[in-house]
Structures are given as structure tokens and as C-alpha cells.
Amino acid sequence: MFDSVECNSMETLVSPLENTKFDVDAVRRDFPILASRIHGHPLVYLDNAATTQKPQAVIDAIVNYYTSTNANIHRGVHQLSVDATRMHDNARAKVKSFLNADDVAEIIFVRGATEGINLVASTFGKQQVGPGDEVVVTAMEHHSNIVPWQVLCEQQGATLRVVPIDEQGQLLWEDFESLINKRTKLVAVTHVSNALGTVNPIREIVDLCHQHGAAVIVDGAQAAAHMTVDVQDLDCDFYVISGHKLYGPTGIGVLYGKRELLESMPPYQTGGDMISSVTFEKTTYNTLPHKFEAGTPDIAGAIGLGAAIDYLRELDWPAVCAHEEELLTHATDALSAINGVRIIGTADQKRAVLSFVIEGAHPHDIGTILDYEGIAVRTGHHCAQPVMERFGIPATTRISLGLYNTRDEIDAMVCAINKVKEVFRC
């Protein structure tokens, strides 16, 4: 029953995409893990929204740092400490440039987008949100951009309000406008939905919120690897990213914040490095960005993230975006053509994420069968249970693209879906 769907071997199907200057085969050679075989098949990695694979340049940067530069930063007169400090500072400058922030002081290293959101909730949030105030999130947020605000509202006696989404998975703009008022202190919104792929109109949202005096924090975890992010153009107050979803290492992420806001916020964690002077009577806090970076940071992680940014900047970025867009269109068309497949999230503006359900086959079973074909996808609620509830489904199968994916990999995935349908006779 498993043999009648014939899938061509991936090895025979290597052809560069037409109409782009982007050489995907060359890029694939930069990522050593892509040569892996899983259950006897070439790895088809379509779980990039969970984490991206790492280019050799990032792996080398981390290994080289530990091999020849390892030392603690900001506190040594010896050469290695000076070198490590310079490399860490350089990484911050690369992030500043990548996000087009105004100043390196606005780039705070954190563990990831989740910690960035928690930092803002427990500093800016506690300072600015009081009893009777309102915090607004959207119905498409990841749990990491819901729970910190829920907890903040409970602690502060504030109210959490939710912008609903339509059948396509887009924000309902009129509802959004009617939710924002003078009690709104903060709006937390994702740039790109991890479960639906929807791209939100951040600039318009920021304009709306600022008119009412509300600050905006943008979850950029799913955006930074798939589009140009310019925080000054977006005019958002805070923006968070995770390094590991940007071809960098795990354990490192970035909180961007407007300087005047960061200056006025209380510290997040306290300890070494975030102080300028300590007596038992009084402590004076360090200047930005160090005020928010207590303790020895993930030095190697920051250097690895800097290497990832260097790697990405050497690519033809518009061509990368065009390549991913073409893959998403191809995957959407191919899956839509399969009887019984329903795509969840059909926004006009989408990036890199394709969620779907199949009548008669549960996502978990789909995931197991795809894995046996060497195809890595995510199945489940994607840490966005309110999205699942909105669409009346317990879970979806999600493919998510990276710059190294190919049209042939999409075809292999579609072929495996046909195998699923054969197994479940659906």
C-alpha cells in the first residue's frame, strides 16, 4: 500500500530555479547538515520557522572564538579579553546595521525573542501599565507574545484585549482601530505569524498606536530571516528577534528599543556588568546597552549571530526573498491542488510559512510519514493555540522555508503527502 506512489529520487532532481540570480546549489553547500540522510533519504528540511540550519561560517566563528579568543569581556587588561570585547562589540554593531537601528546602545543582547518580550513586560510594562490600563495583542500571536502580557495585566490590574483575525488569517483593521484608545499603553504584535505566515502592516499599526500614545513591541522572530527589517522606518518602539531563526546559534537574540525608552526603563536583571558603581548604600546603573545585560553574556552566541549576519549580507537579499516567495507560491499551488487539503492562513501578504490540514489524516501521523521520507516538518499547534481555536482545528502540519530550500524539495514533500493520502485512504 505504500509503494504505488512513486517519488523521484532527490539526487536526480537538481536544477537551479529559473528567473532568479540566486544560486541555491551554491548556498546549500554552505550548510553542512543539508548533506545528511534521514531514514535513507536526503534530508528535506522544512522546519525553518522552528529553527534554521547553520552555515559553516557560523559554526567556524563559534569554534574559532573558543579555540583562540575565549576570555571574559569588559573586565580584563589582558589581550584575549580585549579581543573578545572587540568581537562582542562588533557583533552588536552588525546587528545595529542589520536592523538599521540608530545607535548600538539600542541593541540589547538577550537569549531570544521570548526573553526580549519578557524584558519589556517586566520593565517598561511594570512601569507604564497600571490599574485600568489596557494591553493589546492579536489573535495570531505565539504564546510567547501572549503569556507575558497576560501575566503583566494580572499583576497590574490591567486588561488584555485581543484584535481578531479573519478567515484568511489577517487582522481585522476596523476592530483594531476600535480597540485602541487612551487606556491602551502597549500593543504587542507579530511581524510575521509563525502559524499562518501572515505579514502584518507594522508601519500602519505603529502609526495608529502612536496617535493614541500607545507603545508598540513587534515580535520579529519569523520576519528577520525573510525580509528587510528597518526599525527606524517601522518606527516601532521595541523589536525582538531570535538568532537561531536567522541562521545563527541558539541562546542569543536581540531586543531593539528606542533609546529614550530604554533610558527611562528600570533594569531587567541586576548583577555584574550592568552597574557603574556599587556601595552597600547605593548602586548606579551602567549606560546602555549594558544596563540590561547583567552577568557574563553569551559571548560566543553574539559572535555567531554576527557571523550569520555577515553571511546573509553577502547574499543578494532581494534574490533570496524572491526565491522564497517563488517556493511559497509553488508549495501553495501544489498543495491546494491535492484533494482534501485545506490551507490554514491565506493572507494576501505571506512569508515562508504554509500550514495545512488534510481531511482524514491527523497532522501527527502526517509528520511521522513525512519523516520516513526524510522530510522534516512541524506538526501540532505551533505554540499558537488561540489560532487553532480560531480555525476550529486541534493542530496543523506546517512547512516553513529557508533560503536553501529548493523547488525539488517542495515536490518531494508534495509526493510524500500523496503517500499519506494513500495510507489513510483519504
Add this chain to the structure above:
Amino acid sequence: MLDDELRELYQDVILDHQQDPRNFGPMQHPTHHAEGFNPLCGDRIRLELDMDGDRIRQVSFTGAGCAISTASASLMTEALTGKTRAEAEAVSQDFRDLVTGRLRDTEDGETAETSRLGKLYVLAGVQQFPVRVKCATLAWHTLAAALNEEKPEPVTTE
């Protein structure tokens, strides 16, 4: 060979129970019940028992889940009907041993355990798929909670 493992996992009996689950639906007057949840994949089950003293007169379930969790629940309801509490607990232990690969080698023929398991043995393929063990055992964890009814909260696999 790899396809064999998949075929072993998704046997016809399992697909049959997935598509046509037995004892599926709410019970009028259950004496025992419990709810189970697998937060990893969102599978939910509500298990209801009608106990006649120490003996399970009837057992039924509702909920939504993958093929493995649905088939496991369906096969479980068939296997447990008429069993005493002690018999049910013994089968439950054997089943968990089966899907986690801890059951004794059965190449020499039937053992007391495989004989007790009967039709449930079709889920033996799960042991090749460690990430799916929780799917197979969700109904059985819920059974333990229903029999004991000491947990007011739904049981979870996490």
C-alpha cells in the same frame, strides 16, 4: 525495509479503528471518568467507565486525536469490557511495556503477556517510533486516572 516499519505502524486493523472507532461516544451514567490531554499534539480524550463493583461493565471514549491514539483508545475499550480492575491494570502494564519495547522477546511464541494483550498486539509497531509512544499510551494513562479517580485535574502526557 523502512517502509515495512511504517506498514507495521499503520496496519489495517489500526486504520480500521481510526476510521471507525469502537465504543465511541458519551455514556449515559458513567460510574468513573477521566480526561487526558497530550499538549504536544493537542490530542484530547474523555474516558467513561461503567463499573459493576470491581468489574468493568462498559467503557467508552470521546475526543480527537491521531490514528495511533484513536486506535489505541478504541482497541482498549474492546479489550477492557468485562475485565476486573486487576485484570485491566495488568493489561495496561503489558501494553505500556509493549509500546516502549520492554516486553519479553516473543519470537518463541505466545507468552502470558502477549496472550493477555490479544488484538492490542497490533500496536507493537509503535516501539519503533519513540516519539509516538505518548500517542499510544494517552488512553491508558487516562484509564489509570479514571480507575483511581483521585486526580481532579485532567492527566497529561507531559
